[in-house]
Amino acid sequence: MTAQKLDGSGTLKAIKAELTERVAALREQGVVPGLGTVLVGDDPGSHWYVGAKHKDCAEIGIESIRVDLPGTSTQAEVEAAIDELNADPACTGFLVQQPTGLDEFALLSRVDPDKDVDGLHPVNLGRLVLGEEGSLPCTPLGCIELLRRHGIELRGAEVVVVGRGLTVGRPMGLLLTRRSENATATLCHTGTRDLAAHTRTADVVIAAAGVPGIITADMVKPGAAVLDVGVSRVDGKIAGDVADDVWETAGWVSPNPGGVGPMTRAMLLMNVVTMAERSLAAKASA
Numbered sequence: 001m002t003a004q005k006l007d008g009s010g011t012l013k014a015i016k017a018e019l020t021e022r023v024a025a026l027r028e029q030g031v032v033p034g035l036g037t038v039l040v041g042d043d044p045g046s047h048w049y050v051g052a053k054h055k056d057c058a059e060i061g062i063e064s065i066r067v068d069l070p071g072t073s074t075q076a077e078v079e080a081a082i083d084e085l086n087a088d089p090a091c092t093g094f095l096v097q098q099p100t101g102l103d104e105f106a107l108l109s110r111v112d113p114d115k116d117v118d119g120l121h122p123v124n125l126g127r128l129v130l131g132e133e134g135s136l137p138c139t140p141l142g143c144i145e146l147l148r149r150h151g152i153e154l155r156g157a158e159v160v161v162v163g164r165g166l167t168v169g170r171p172m173g174l175l176l177t178r179r180s181e182n183a184t185a186t187l188c189h190t191g192t193r194d195l196a197a198h199t200r201t202a203d204v205v206i207a208a209a210g211v212p213g214i215i216t217a218d219m220v221k222p223g224a225a226v227l228d229v230g231v232s233r234v235d236g237k238i239a240g241d242v243a244d245d246v247w248e249t250a251g252w253v254s255p256n257p258g259g260v261g262p263m264t265r266a267m268l269l270m271n272v273v274t275m276a277e278r279s280l281a282a283k284a285s286a
């Protein structure tokens with residue numbers, strides 16, 4: 001038996017088609033969504049990600065504002081760039097590409113929460129905890145959307161998340177345990193005594209540890225869905241958290257590349273559009 005693919009690249013394409021119509025509708029009402037990015041330094045991976053985001057935007061009618069700063073930039077210089085985007089009406093949402101090598105909490109906190117398309121601003125994470133409307137973190141949201149669009153039931157499901165990183169593992173459980181998802185979430189990490197005992201009970205495993213091949217076939221319940229979120233580089237090639245033999249046991253696996261990565265981009269676009277729609281609704285009711 002071999003697992004079915006959770007196709008992130010194909011799903012990104014489908015979501016882009018849907019968003020193209022929503023962007024056109026916004027433009028008809030005089031709102032032009034514009035995504036800003038702030039990139040610090042010349043890490044090739046970060047450049048690729050940011051380039052991909054702008055290409056995605058161009059395809060669906062979102063304008064782009066790209067701010068590239070040298071690796072020698074100071075905290076104050078990056079904060080000045082953030083202030084400009086906060087004040088720029090053409091920029092309806094933006095992000096600071098991580099890592100910057102600077103004080104990231106200070107940078108995140110400086111972004112206008114209503115322009116925070118990453119969903120990582122402390123106010124938006126707080127809104128998520130409180131159950132209030134805000135922007136949601138792109139990668140965990142992408143995991144949920146990928147499962148949903150492949151017909152995988154989350155209601156009542158046992159979901160085991162591996163890794164407590166701030167962008168994925170930590171907020172994942174908050175999204176999964178909303179009433180709209182109603183999953184049971186277990187968060188495992190390096191302090192977990194018996195990781196395999198947890199993953200073996202899971203209907204869905206979300207592997208976001210950043211440890212190549214940490215999830216092996218013997219750790220997965222037959223038929224389970226396994227999402228490979230981790231991105232490491234081994235000999236210049238992308239290596240995920242999910243070992244190849246998992247395809248023999250699992251019912252569904254997200255490939256890496258081609259799985260959660262493209263879904264992160266899809267949810268970024270979705271956040272840009274949703275936030276622009278909200279700003280229009282707010283204007284209409286004002």
Ligand SMILES: Nc1nc(=O)c2c([nH]1)NC[C@@H]1CN(c3ccc(C(=O)N[C@@H](CCC(=O)O)C(=O)O)cc3)C=[N+]21
Nearest residue numbers: 049095096097098099118138257258259261262264265
């Ligand atoms: N403020 C901020 N927001 C982010 O969303 C953010 C960030 N910083 N820093 C880095 C991570 C990483 N990330 C990815 C986005 C797309 C792919 C992606 O599309 N990958 C493709 C191709 C990968 C390749 O071939 O190199 C794939 O998985 O198929 C991966 C990873 C966003 N991040």
